Amino acid sequence: xxxxxxxxxxxxxxxxxxxxxxxxxxxxxxxxxxxxxxxxxxxxxxxxxxxxxxxxxxxxxxxxxxxxxxxxxxxxxxxxxxxxxxxxxxxxxxxxxxxxxxxxxxxxxxxxxxxxxxxxxxxxxxxxxxxxxxxxxxxxxxxxxxxxxxxxxxxxxxxxxxxxxxxxxxxxxxxxxxxxxxxxxxxxxxxxxxxxxxxxxxxxxxxxxxxxxxxxxxxxxxxxxxxxxxxxxxxxxxxxxxxxxxxxxxxxxxxxxxxxxxxxxxxxxxxxxxxxxxxxxxxxxxxxxxxxxxxxxxxxxxxxxxxxxxxxxxxxxxxxxxxxxxxxxxxxxxxxxxxxxxxxxxxxxxxxxxxxxxxxxxxxxxxxxxxxxxxxxxxxxxxxxxxxxxxxxxxxxxxxxxxxxxxxxxxxxxxxxxxxxxxxxxxxxxxxxxxxxxxxxxxxxxxxxxxxxxxxxxxxxxxxxxxxxxxxxxxxxxxxxxxxxxxxxxxxxxxxxxxxxxxxxxxxxxxxxxxxxxxxxxxxxxxxxxxxxxxxxxxxxxxx
Amino acid sequence: xxxxxxxxxxxxxxxxxxxxxxxxxxxxxxxxxxxxxxxxxxxxxxxxxxxxxxxxxxxxxxxxxxxxxxxxxxxxxxxxxxxxxxxxxxxxxxxxxxxxxxxxxxxxxxxxxxxxxxxxxxxxxxxxxxxxxxxxxxxxxxxxxxxxxxxxxxxxxxxxxxxxxxxxxxxxx
Numbered sequence: 001x002x003x004x005x006x007x008x009x010x011x012x013x014x015x016x017x018x019x020x021x022x023x024x025x026x027x028x029x030x031x032x033x034x035x036x037x038x039x040x041x042x043x044x045x046x047x048x049x050x051x052x053x054x055x056x057x058x059x060x061x062x063x064x065x066x067x068x069x070x071x072x073x074x075x076x077x078x079x080x081x082x083x084x085x086x087x088x089x090x091x092x093x094x095x096x097x098x099x100x101x102x103x104x105x106x107x108x109x110x111x112x113x114x115x116x117x118x119x120x121x122x123x124x125x126x127x128x129x130x131x132x133x134x135x136x137x138x139x140x141x142x143x144x145x146x147x148x149x150x151x152x153x154x155x156x157x158x159x160x161x162x163x164x165x166x167x168x169x170x171x172x173x174x175x176x177x178x179x180x181x182x183x184x185x186x187x188x189x190x191x192x193x194x195x196x197x198x199x200x201x202x203x204x205x206x207x208x209x210x211x212x213x214x215x216x217x218x219x220x221x222x223x224x225x226x227x228x229x230x231x232x233x234x235x236x237x238x239x240x241x242x243x244x245x246x247x248x249x250x251x252x253x254x255x256x257x258x259x260x261x262x263x264x265x266x267x268x269x270x271x272x273x274x275x276x277x278x279x280x281x282x283x284x285x286x287x288x289x290x291x292x293x294x295x296x297x298x299x300x301x302x303x304x305x306x307x308x309x310x311x312x313x314x315x316x317x318x319x320x321x322x323x324x325x326x327x328x329x330x331x332x333x334x335x336x337x338x339x340x341x342x343x344x345x346x347x348x349x350x351x352x353x354x355x356x357x358x359x360x361x362x363x364x365x366x367x368x369x370x371x372x373x374x375x376x377x378x379x380x381x382x383x384x385x386x387x388x389x390x391x392x393x394x395x396x397x398x399x400x401x402x403x404x405x406x407x408x409x410x411x412x413x414x415x416x417x418x419x420x421x422x423x424x425x426x427x428x429x430x431x432x433x434x435x436x437x438x439x440x441x442x443x444x445x446x447x448x449x450x451x452x453x454x455x456x457x458x459x460x461x462x463x464x465x466x467x468x469x470x471x472x473x474x475x476x477x478x479x480x481x482x483x484x485x486x487x488x489x490x491x492x493x494x495x496x497x498x499x500x501x502x503x504x505x506x507x508x509x510x511x512x513x514x515x516x517x518x519x520x521x522x523x524x525x526x527x528x529x530x531x532x533x534x535x536x537x538x539x540x541x542x543x544x
Numbered sequence: 545x546x547x548x549x550x551x552x553x554x555x556x557x558x559x560x561x562x563x564x565x566x567x568x569x570x571x572x573x574x575x576x577x578x579x580x581x582x583x584x585x586x587x588x589x590x591x592x593x594x595x596x597x598x599x600x601x602x603x604x605x606x607x608x609x610x611x612x613x614x615x616x617x618x619x620x621x622x623x624x625x626x627x628x629x630x631x632x633x634x635x636x637x638x639x640x641x642x643x644x645x646x647x648x649x650x651x652x653x654x655x656x657x658x659x660x661x662x663x664x665x666x667x668x669x670x671x672x673x674x675x676x677x678x679x680x681x682x683x684x685x686x687x688x689x690x691x692x693x694x695x696x697x698x699x700x701x702x703x704x705x706x707x708x709x710x711x712x713x714x715x716x717x
Contacts, residue, residue: 032700038628066689069702072666203685204645242592242629243685283588283627285684301619302626361647361688368689399646433688435646449649453683459626 001262001269003148006139013140019054020099022046023073025128027062027214028207028246030069035088036390037430039072041092042135051389061215063128063363064119065109067367072423073128074099075500083239120347122355123331124371127215132250135257138218144192145262146334146498150226151271154337159230160186163333167340169354172198172289172326173401173430174506175352181323183461184313185231188321195228195236196317196324197274199293201285201401206433208357209327211369213240213247216331221277225264228275231323235296236277242284251279290505291324293459304416305505326431328357348374352418356432360474362399363389363438372417379413380475382436393438397521401430403450403457404510406517407443428510443522443528448476450514458507465508468499472515479529486530493519549643570608570661577612587623591630600631603661611643628683636671637717640709641695645684648692652705656692657681659706663713
């Protein structure tokens with residue numbers, strides 16, 4: 001495989017394009033509403049109407065507007081990029097007829113709606129455009145050129161320099177500078193090094209990584225391969241949740257295709273570079289999103305974290321230097337090399353560069369996946385793109401960062417979305433879940449919901465997290481049952497500090513965040529539930 | 545003289561080989577383990593396959609895996625019980641998984657769960673006495689754009705309501 005071969009594949013693919021293309025979303029969301037049947041019906045309808053020479057029905061990944069699914073996009077029409085929403089299998093004849101000027105009463109999405117217009121798609125550029133199960137589609141979209149250039153034109157140090165200069169920071173939530181992490185692994189002594197891609201997207205309310213893996217698996221593989229070249233690794237692991245079966249099957253297929261073309265495996269692009277990727281399937285443990293726990297899981301052990309240092313960059317999988325990055329981080333690599341570090345560094349804010357994908361869900365009109373430049377005000381995301389709360393309600397808060405994050409109240413909606421601003425408000429960027437709450441949402445219940453989550457997901461290794469989360473959950477139960485006093489609330493706050501300060505890993509250290517952030521902005525909701533000390537109920541029976 | 549002694553317990557190896565002879569699913573599992581070259585770090589992958597074949601992981605399956613990978617049984621049991629995805633009890637004929645992720649929760653997944661629990665008289669994680677239905681909850685299945693979601697026998701259904709969920713359950717009766 002050489003650059004010319006890539007171009008030949010791309011040209012051949014371009015030549016096979018037909019006049020019209022019906023892009024059928026086959027991502028997990030739309031699949032649950034019979035997208036597979038819709039695609040089959042469209043195909044047979046194209047045959048029935050004798051349009052096979054002109055119309056291609058293509059399987060594509062997530063288009064982002066999941067709340068309006070199933071979606072079918074149309075290319076080649078007068079209104080290019082037309083989008084049919086809420087398509088049903090029986091709508092296939094009308095959709096196909098619309099290509100030749102027929103009537104179609106189906107709901108149409110507005111491609112100029114702020115939901116689409118305000119997006120800046122870098123990692124999701126191919127999402128909803130290419131067929132994720134065909135490597136030719138990815139190559140035709142410019143895929144694997146960045147890997148070729150990295151291997152033939154750049155030294156590992158030059159690759160790392162590009163990533164560093166781009167200002168890319170880890171998209172898993174903590175925002176550690178990616179270039180710095182890469183150079184640490186590259187400098188760590190050791191003949192054997194590993195690359196790990198963290199696809200254990202455990203935060204409830206987040207599905208960005210699932211969507212990237214399902215819609216553009218090769219983008220992640222290419223990013224991992226470039227990273228392997230940069231740090232000197234020859235083996236990678238891609239850790240995916242068992243809850244994402246579609247992502248797993250598409251990744252397996254993608255790896256097979258890349259190997260067949262000599263883009264993974266030995267002698268990649270006829271260079272001495274060798275790189276293999278194995279999929280590791282998670283088994284339902286939130287704590288495995290923590291890097292040391294994830295590595296234990298990759299080694300086939302219980303997913304319990306261990307103290308850092310040593311950091312994985314020095315001693316990771318089987319004691320070898322290991323580079324571990326999130327799915328979205330790897331997905332940014334090829335675009336950065338293709339378009340240059342300076343271009344990437346020109347996007348976003350001073351300290352947060354590039355774009356971020358968010359899963360916009362909850363009590364909001366437009367549910368779905370968006371990719372926006374860093375620093376965009378939260379209000380633009382929620383009110384303009386998301387369309388505000390449904391049924392005339394008003395937005396009360398936006399939860400970011402999942403169980404490790406916090407709730408940002410409506411009065412702070414003008415905050416720019418970047419790593420530092422969110423931390424200042426007691427929340428975090430997190431992996432990108434954004435759950436909108438309206439005025440009917442009870443914030444104490446939300447805090448209790450997250451605490452129950454952390455309690456169940458605590459791995460049990462360290463005591464502050466194991467027992468602290470149970471005690472905090474019981475106090476929250478007592479508060480919501482209107483049996484607590486001000487003394488209980490004080491105890492809860494004290495416990496929050498203790499668990500945060502003394503837990504072993506991120507799960508415990510951040511478990512109190514939902515309580516602390518709701519206490520900070522919605523303290524009155526807690527206080528309204530308290531009894532005065534004089535009328536305190538007798539303590540509940542000793543729990544079992 | 546030996547005949548007077550109680551027959552000794554068959555060794556783990558004999559027990560395991562008897563199992564293989566009796567049940568071809570063990571054979572399939574063995575082939576799968578060979579594919580991983582008996583690597584101990586493939587334990588989770590092997591358990592996934594075992595659960596796919598047997599539906600759940602009972603003691604015999606866990607012992608077989610331990611023996612094949614040359615791991616202590618305690619380590620295999622530890623891993624099988626650590627991860628939520630593995631179940632050590634048989635499941636009912638049908639499974640209903642209510643997603644309780646945040647997006648589903650704020651859109652009323654708790655009410656769906658309550659309605660199903662009331663109808664079936666079982667709590668989440670339990671199976672009905674007639675073995676018809678297992679009710680489970682999920683932390684987040686990543687279908688937040690179509691919340692609240694419920695998974696009926698492995699098929700994700702979007703935008704569910706308590707009434708819709710009960711209608712699905714009725715179909716299984």
